[in-house]
Amino acid sequence: MLIFKEIQLLPEIFLGISIIYLIIHGTFISVNNKYLLIQNSILYLSILIIAMFCFLLLNNSIEYNNFQIFNNTIILDYLSFSSKAWIALISIFCFLMVQRYLAVQKINYFEYSVLILFALLGIFFICSSNDLITAYLSIELQSLSFYIMAAMKKDSAFSADAGLKYFILGAFSSSLFLFGSSILYGVSGTTNFEDLKNLFFLTYLEYESIYGVDNYSFVKHVFIDGGLIQFALVFIFVSLLFKLAVAPFHLWSLDIYEGSPSSSTFFFAVVPKLAIFILIIRIFYSSFFEYSIKWRYYIVVVAMLTVIVGSFGGLEQKKLKSLLAYSSISHMGYTLIAFSTGTFEGMQSMLCYLFLYMIAGLCIWSIFLLLQLKYKYSKKQNKDLTDLNLLSKSNNILALFFSTVLLSIAGLPPMVGFLVKIGIFLVSIEASMYFVAILSILCSVISTFYYIRIVKIMYFENSVAGKLYYPIQSNISILVVCLFYFLLFLFVNPTLIYLFSYKITLLLTMTVV
Amino acid sequence: MISSIFPSKNFFCLNKLSVCSDSFHLNTSLFYNEYSVILTFLFIATILSVIIILFSYILAVQNPETEKLSTYECGFEPYEDARHTFDVKFYLVAILFIVFDIETMFLIPWTNVLGQLDLVGFWSMIDFMFELSIGYVYIYCIGALDIH
Amino acid sequence: MGLTAMLVGSISGTGLQMMNNALQKVPLSRRPWLHVGYFFLGGYIGQRWVKLEKELVIDINEIRADKGLPPMIATNAWIKYENPE
Numbered sequence: 001m002l003i004f005k006e007i008q009l010l011p012e013i014f015l016g017i018s019i020i021y022l023i024i025h026g027t028f029i030s031v032n033n034k035y036l037l038i039q040n041s042i043l044y045l046s047i048l049i050i051a052m053f054c055f056l057l058l059n060n061s062i063e064y065n066n067f068q069i070f071n072n073t074i075i076l077d078y079l080s081f082s083s084k085a086w087i088a089l090i091s092i093f094c095f096l097m098v099q100r101y102l103a104v105q106k107i108n109y110f111e112y113s114v115l116i117l118f119a120l121l122g123i124f125f126i127c128s129s130n131d132l133i134t135a136y137l138s139i140e141l142q143s144l145s146f147y148i149m150a151a152m153k154k155d156s157a158f159s160a161d162a163g164l165k166y167f168i169l170g171a172f173s174s175s176l177f178l179f180g181s182s183i184l185y186g187v188s189g190t191t192n193f194e195d196l197k198n199l200f201f202l203t204y205l206e207y208e209s210i211y212g213v214d215n216y217s218f219v220k221h222v223f224i225d226g227g228l229i230q231f232a233l234v235f236i237f238v239s240l241l242f243k244l245a246v247a248p249f250h251l252w253s254l255d256i257y258e259g260s261p262s263s264s265t266f267f268f269a270v271v272p273k274l275a276i277f278i279l280i281i282r283i284f285y286s287s288f289f290e291y292s293i294k295w296r297y298y299i300v301v302v303a304m305l306t307v308i309v310g311s312f313g314g315l316e317q318k319k320l321k322s323l324l325a326y327s328s329i330s331h332m333g334y335t336l337i338a339f340s341t342g343t344f345e346g347m348q349s350m351l352c353y354l355f356l357y358m359i360a361g362l363c364i365w366s367i368f369l370l371l372q373l374k375y376k377y378s379k380k381q382n383k384d385l386t387d388l389n390l391l392s393k394s395n396n397i398l399a400l401f402f403s404t405v406l407l408s409i410a411g412l413p414p415m416v417g418f419l420v421k422i423g424i425f426l427v428s429i430e431a432s433m434y435f436v437a438i439l440s441i442l443c444s445v446i447s448t449f450y451y452i453r454i455v456k457i458m459y460f461e462n463s464v465a466g467k468l469y470y471p472i473q474s475n476i477s478i479l480v481v482c483l484f485y486f487l488l489f490l491f492v493n494p495t496l497i498y499l500f501s502y503k504i505t506l507l508l509t510m511t512v513v
Numbered sequence: 514m515i516s517s518i519f520p521s522k523n524f525f526c527l528n529k530l531s532v533c534s535d536s537f538h539l540n541t542s543l544f545y546n547e548y549s550v551i552l553t554f555l556f557i558a559t560i561l562s563v564i565i566i567l568f569s570y571i572l573a574v575q576n577p578e579t580e581k582l583s584t585y586e587c588g589f590e591p592y593e594d595a596r597h598t599f600d601v602k603f604y605l606v607a608i609l610f611i612v613f614d615i616e617t618m619f620l621i622p623w624t625n626v627l628g629q630l631d632l633v634g635f636w637s638m639i640d641f642m643f644e645l646s647i648g649y650v651y652i653y654c655i656g657a658l659d660i661h
Numbered sequence: 662m663g664l665t666a667m668l669v670g671s672i673s674g675t676g677l678q679m680m681n682n683a684l685q686k687v688p689l690s691r692r693p694w695l696h697v698g699y700f701f702l703g704g705y706i707g708q709r710w711v712k713l714e715k716e717l718v719i720d721i722n723e724i725r726a727d728k729g730l731p732p733m734i735a736t737n738a739w740i741k742y743e744n745p746e
Contacts, residue, residue: 020647027654397684471686478681485677496710499717506724
């Protein structure tokens with residue numbers, strides 16, 4: 001019987017072995033003289049692999065214990081379990097949606113699916129990392145796969161440009177992470193989140209205070225420099241905020257989202273944000289909680305700046321992808337507002353907002369991928385706003401879906417985006433951050449403009465004829481319909497999301513309601 | 514000082530590495546223990562290099578020509594305009610070298626402590642090398658190492 | 662038992678398939694076997710939804726009891742609080 005603790009990592013081990021198998025399988029088939037197009041089959045195999053990963057993950061009946069395995073570098077608790085399950089389900093969805101787009105764009109490399117699986121492996125390890133080194137390695141694994149995915153279209157200089165920019169910025173932010181963790185190691189002697197939590201969770205450290213360790217009888221007083229820890233935490237925070245594309249570190253995301261093939265942008269915009277936020281929760285809410293009294297103000301400033309930049313920046317955009325990039329920037333701003341409160345309800349509404357952000361992001365990017373222009377000049381890659389001219393005449397239901405998702409992102413009832421946004425404003429008011437609440441509400445109103453402008457272009461444009469689109473032929477449009485239905489249904493019955501995030505936040509270590 | 518080459522019988526010197534002021538114990542001095550290996554290496558390297566160059570100069574048939582005597586620059590012209598496109602195969606070789614060099618770098622301390630590791634330690638390194646060889650098979654089959 | 666939930670799920674499943682057909686601009690009753698299929702799938706999902714909500718409330722109350730807090734009363738009118746005693 002398999003009764004050792006490391007067997008909890010069986011889903012990731014399975015994913016790793018299947019990636020290795022897929023590499024060999026794809027290589028030996030695609031280097032023949034009779035070159036077989038195996039893109040579709042590898043894609044479906046990847047869907048099967050992630051489905052089996054879900055199966056293995058959901059069959060771990062031990063969810064409420066905190067297993068720390070591999071010398072305390074990997075933690076398996078309810079937060080890691082639920083985030084991994086959620087991300088795996090979302091990525092199955094993503095795989096199904098990009099299949100048709102890849103066939104149209106002639107990205108025939110089987111390595112695309114393998115790279116997505118590598119990125120997912122990195123993301124799963126981020127969700128369950130308990131050590132600064134494990135977190136760095138997993139961030140690098142995920143980021144490396146994303147760099148290549150951004151540059152996957154070999155005949156487009158735009159795409160290579162996006163990949164190069166992503167690589168440089170991503171490597172820079174990872175180096176900042178390493179610098180912060182090296183200082184933390186130098187101060188405390190450990191890189192483990194659990195050890196750092198035992199050291200720093202409830203102590204109030206000023207500059208150069210004296211800290212007595214009771215567990216060891218031969219160490220009575222240890223000097224720990226609180227200022228140096230804050231210095232290191234700033235670097236780690238900046239590195240993770242770089243990955244999330246919040247202002248003032250947001251400029252890379254516009255070019256990269258614009259230049260990458262849309263299927264890669266689909267992944268960049270939806271999947272890694274939850275993982276980075278889980279890492280932020282583990283470092284800054286579980287380990288260094290007491291330092292939140294110091295960095296709260298900076299996070300609030302960053303969040304407000306992000307919200308302002310996201311709202312005002314999207315007003316001028318004429319390309320659809322840049323618009324969606326700015327909207328995801330402003331979403332990260334709202335999430336940071338909820339995170340900066342540091343309360344129980346703050347964490348809960350942050351998780352709610354992240355789940356709904358992923359659902360709405362899925363919906364909007366799937367609609368974006370399903371739209372295929374009939375007449376366009378051959379070099380044109382991305383859609384402008386004017387390409388959505390009179391979509392209501394072309395495909396009535398699709399215009400309805402698009403406007404519903406946009407209004408949900410904007411935060412208007414009767415869609416569920418309204419409820420989660422109100423949750424964020426409520427927690428910030430409850431934490432007495434009145435100015436932040438007023439400013440973010442105003443900026444939310446401002447950002448509603450560019451969502452409603454798309455609705456106006458689809459429905460009420462004054463031109464003679466709209467752009468013509470191919471009819472939607474894929475069998476997986478039912479998934480888009482389901483998402484649209486959930487956006488409306490969850491407004492009526494949001495209990496499941498509320499309870500789920502409540503349970504996760506309860507099981508976050510050492511939270512007191 | 515001639516007597517310094519032979520070890521002197523000093524029965525009152527209990528510690529072999531202690532400083533005895535009258536003679537220099539060659540076989541037991543710290544200097545000899547630590548640095549004699551380096552001297553051996555230096556001699557072997559010098560002698561080997563001299564042998565190789567000497568024999569290749571003496572035994573080779575030499576027909577000098579302009580093309581043979583010109584400098585080699587990895588396949589392209591050495592004295593040329595600096596603006597031709599960068600050949601990406603050099604970059605590929607550099608990246609692959611880094612990867613396999615790091616693998617070797619991880620192999621060396623593992624071989625030192627292998628006696629103290631149990632079965633898990635052995636198979637972990639075998640698994641690591643297996644994954645890197647999968648990468649090598651991929652590179653070989655995909656044609657990244659072809660120079661055409 | 663969740664009969665209402667099952668009914669809502671079934672009807673919405675069929676409605677979703679009809680909307681799918683409308684999205685693809687085919688007659689609404691194309692592929693009628695999918696209508697039936699999504700009917701049952703929707704019913705199953707509706708039932709699981711309600712069961713999952715109840716399980717979550719019970720789990721949350723258990724965790725809160727472990728931490729020494731009073732149980733969370735489900736104030737949603739659609740989920741009556743069932744006392745486990």
